[in-house]
Amino acid sequence: MKEIIAVVRMNKVSTTKKALIEVGAAGFTASKVMGRGKLVEDKSVIAERRKTLLALAQKDDQVTEKMITEFLxxxxLFPRRLFNVLAHDEDVPKIIAAIIKANQTEYKVGDGKIFVLPTLDAVRVRTQESGDAAI
Structure with a gap:
């Protein structure tokens, strides 16, 4: 039994939920979180992303420019969504593949992160079932 923790962009929440349901994830929770990932060191990627974000903002003001600069x-810290999924060991690869497919972009930065942790036990409150039966 494993716990899959996925940090994704806020605009990918619906896509991620649909992907988890389609792949047969037994259940999951999602929480709003704030964070940031590893910084991209390639100056050309940063310059290109800055230009794109400024164009999307459609505002030519110092506040928007400051926010984009601080992001890059x-x-x-920026809002993200944290998904927690409990899964049987054999289901982990297909769940991870579904999360990646739902969240991978062409931006080359900020697509998210997935962590897989061993889970010692789980208990279903309603029936008191434990272990794999609780998933």
């Missing part, structure tokens, strides 16, 4: 230099 890592000083600002």
């Amino acid at each position: 230099d890592g000083t600002r």
Whole structure:
């Protein structure tokens, strides 16, 4: 039994939920979180992303520019969604593949992170079943 923790973009929440349901994940929870990932060191990727974000903002003001700069230099935390999925060991690869497919973008930065942890036990409150039966 494993716990899969996935940190995804806020605009990918619906896509991720659909992907988890389609792949047969037994259940999951989602929480709003704030964070940031590893900074991209390739200056050309950062410059291209900055240009794209400024164009999307459709505002030419210092507040927007400051927010985009802080996003790209890592000083600002941004909203993300944290999914927790309990899964049988044999289901882990297909769940991970579904999360990746739902969240991978062409941006080359900020697509998320997936962690897989061993889970010692689970208990279903309603029936008191434990272990794999509780999933």
